[in-house]
Structures are given as C-alpha cells and as structure tokens.
Amino acid sequence: MPKSIEKVFIVWGGNKPLADMVSAKLGEHGFDGVVGGGTPTDMYIGTQIFSQIAQCTRAIILVQDIHHELGGVFSNNLMFEWGYLTAKMDPRKLHIFLIGDLSKNLPSDLAGIWASEIKEGDKTPEQIAKDIADIFFRGGVPAN
Secondary structure, three states: OOOOOOEEEEEEOOOHHHHHHHHHHHHOOOOEEEEOOOOOOOOOHHHHHHHHHHOOOEEEEEEEOOOHHHOOOOOHHHHHHHHHHHHHOOHHHEEEEEEOOOHHHOOHHHOOOOOEEEOOOOOOHHHHHHHHHHHHHOOOOOOO
16 A cells, blocks of 8 residues: 555535545545544544644535435534635645535525536446545546
C-alpha cells in the first residue's frame, strides 16, 4: 500500500457503509480516508469530530437523502459538519457529492454550491463509491 498522501475527512449522512467504501477506494490510491464519527471516544462526539477534521487537509461530503419519509430532510450532523467545513476549509479542498439528488433540489441557503451529482440508478454501493473516488481523483470534475 502506498504511503498516505493526505488525510481526507468523509462526512456521511446516514450511509456509513458507503462512507467506508469511499474510504477504502481512497486508500487504494494512497489517501487516508477518515470516516467521521465512529465509536465515540469522548462524552461529546463533537470533540471527536473536530479532532478528526483538524487532522485532515481535504474533505468529502456525501449528501444522500436517506430519510425520504421525512420529506427530504438531511441529517443534522451532516448539515452541521457541512457548514463547519465550508467555513473552515479552502473550497478547492472540499468535495461535495449529491447521491441520487440534484443541486436544484437543495435548500435555498445552499443554492449555487458546486457539487458533483451521482446518479444511483441500478448501481451497487461499490460502483457509487468507485464513481465518487474517480471524480475525487480527477479533481472534482465529473466525466461526461
């Protein structure tokens, strides 16, 4: 396995298995994917998240509406981490992936953000993770 190039914080909004697969794909190319959260090591999980983010030079945000029954509501943790990373990180180091959704469907306060749209269709989670990693390695430019 190649020596780690950079640590990449991975935000996930309910689909941790996908975040783990994206981390594994990054690892194949020498990046160290740090999946946010995990088993809390502190009474306040926020302390752990801030510590994980501080170790990383890039971030991937996996935005996926897994709460369809709630009318398109994203996880509170995802929204908090997304906002924090947007405020703290160089925008060129922040990679946002909308999985099965379109930029135009985001809440109005997120209108105009740059994000890669990942179509789910009949893809397996492994194929989606590969698509995300491929776009990340191309510098955030989706294939045509």
